[in-house]
Amino acid sequence: MDSKHQAKNVSHGKRKEEHLQISLNEHVEFKGVTTGFEEYRFVHQALPEINLTDVDLSTVLFGKSLAAPIIISSMVGGIEAATRINRNLAQAAQALGLAMGVGSERCLVDEPGTGGTYQVRDIAPDILLFANLGAVQLNYGYGVKECLRVVEAIGADALILHLNPLQEALQPEGNTNFAGLLNKIRLLCRELPFPVIIKEVGGGISEEVARKLAEAGVAGIDVAGAGGTCWSEIEKRRTTGRLANNVSEAFASWGIPTAESVMMARRGAPELPLIAGGGIRTGIDVAKAIALGADAAGIAAPLLKAANHSPEAVEESLKETIETLRIAMFCIGTANISGLKFSPSLRKR
Secondary structure: OOOOHHHHHHHHHHHHHHHHHHHHHHOOOOOOOOOOOOHHEEEEOOOOOOOOHHOEEEEOOOOOOEEEOEEEEOOOOOOHHHHHHHHHHHHHHHOOOOEEEEOOOOOHHHHHHHHHHOOOOOOOOOOEEEEEEEEHHOOOOOOHHHHHHHHHHHHOEEEEEEOHHHHHHHOOOOOOOOOHHHHHHHHHHOOOOOOEEEEEOOOOOOOHHHHHHHHHHHHEEEOOEEEEEEEEHHOOOOOOOOOHHHHHHHHHOOOHHHHHHHHHHHHOOOOOOOOOOOOOOHHHHHHHHHHOOOOEEEOOHHHHHHHHHHHHHHHHHHHHHHHHHHHHHOOOOOHHHHHHHHOOOOOOO
């Protein structure tokens, strides 16, 4: 390995380790903006006319059955701690019949020795599993070969390409050439033999972008809107200069709130599977997201902290979310996920 290549991989690993430690140990929520779910409420039905045991949370997403419409969102990979965290997440996903994404596999492509940090199929053979790459890497030499590699390396069912222009712009080592990406995404969707999902990382997806992505042939969208973990806050904690710190601080409230982004993306891509990520914290958040038009919800930060402890802690957290979702559906008289979607019981406050 030449010194330049080695330095690049050290930089990847150092950045990921910093991201992980900041996310685990510091308060990095958005400032002045929320997910928007608090602006909605369900109209309680005192006569639900269904049995709680009849509430069915199962759904089908990208051709695979889920016991509940919940995805453990992509978080970490490429560093030593990621092995334990990803396996703790995967063990819980397998036990509960949920979906999961791994963190960006750029490290796997650039340094194959990190591949073990993403491996979970041996303990989660049945889950819907997403591989993950930054879409911007398509402008830095990545293409079909790399996409095939990251999916095949972990036995994934689909590929997430994440969009993170703000995060990249705030990183001193960021990749900011986003020009012409849409056409490259379009070509990939035609050539790859598995679903390609586009995901933001906290900025949300607008109606215009959702429409363009649908026309490009993507298989699904994860809006990952504002209101949860704020990447400008994370990047601010990685900076040392006053200028970079102040610029990051300026974007602490930037992004489309998740609830609003779900509705925007649904208008722009009415036929696509839609995932509501970004600040999902409870089963009631999941219920509201689906009632606003999502097909499933992605959860990250609370599970990252649980996975840092044990698979049992992840499973306990997810069971709480699932049971809260079940009871919320019972209390509005909705027996299944298709009935929850666009439910008239959801009202703006």
